[in-house]
Amino acid sequence: MRTPMSDPVALITGAAGGLGRAVAAQLAQAGWRLALVGRSSTRLAAAGPVDALRIEADVSTAEGARAAVARCTEAFGVPTALVNCAGGTLIAPLHRTAESAYRACLGANLDTAFFSLAAFVEALRNAQQPGAAVLVSSVVGHIGVANHEAISAAKAAIAGLVRGAAATYAPSRIRVNAVSPGFMVTPATQSMVATDAAREGFARQYPLAGLGTVEDTAQAIAWLLSPAAARITGQVLPVDGGFTAVRPLVR
Template sequence: MTEAWIESRRAAQAPGAAVLVSSVVAGVGVANHEVIAAAKAGVEGLVRSAAATYAGLGLRVNAVAPGMTDTPMTAGMLKVPAMREGAGKQYPLGGVQTPDQVAQAMAWLLSDAASRITGHVLPVDGGFSHVRPLVK
């Protein structure tokens, strides 16, 4: 959210919405993820503060917190079948999610269907942050 965007919303007296991107590791301790966990925890704090600051202008601010997603960043690890299988077993819903699944959650948060939601972080993580799978 830039100041120009905020000012344009204020001038138009039009509501708006922003969705930032966090990570499941901001809320769950995951080994070797200290840097990303710290950075994304900052994003989550920004979401809550910005939501409070701009709610009076009709601006909603939320975030998604994806789990492992099949992207270029994870491609090196996920190209090894055993690694992909092991990663997928950590998620109660199984497997690794696609970028489209994260984008759909973001689109919903930006839509009128989510018009009463602000200041929240929506986990898009196949249950990783709240449910432990039964690993067989």
């Protein structure tokens, strides 16, 4: 599918991942032109529509994130939407988390959000354009889940980043929100639900039946970027089947 050059431009990081691909599909359908960012052009090649721009960059550094936004601006124009799907999970108790694993977890989940958002708002402000960003938190950033200390710290920090940036950039007409998914089956997590018993075990923890999908979260992201959410900023929207709000009814 070819999209007209007048369509608005969205930059998606972690675009080769499970959630990133679903977001790309959702935003392409909503008429966005896409710049897809990841650390491997081979993995990116299989993601998104044919006419998407693919940018190999590590957005966990200020330099990498700026380079990604600059490449998008040069090819397509300034992106007016950012979705930071870059991330990676780490399941380990605090006392067994090596310093290198902790730093990698914070780098993939928090540094990518911080530096992508910084590069995005800088480009928008220079162009004097409004825009909207969606970051990705997690249920483990809001409620204690055993053996998730490093990722919980990173995902809780996303909420602080969202609120601070929403306040700073509201006068520039830049909205900043996050989604907070529960468990979704993606290449990163599918080994955790390889058996029916494991899948049912995960599902039982959620008040709403079944497991969430990347499409559920991608739809929420597309909505937060759309004019329908024009009055929403500084929010973290749970897409978690009730996991963080209510207790499941145990029968």
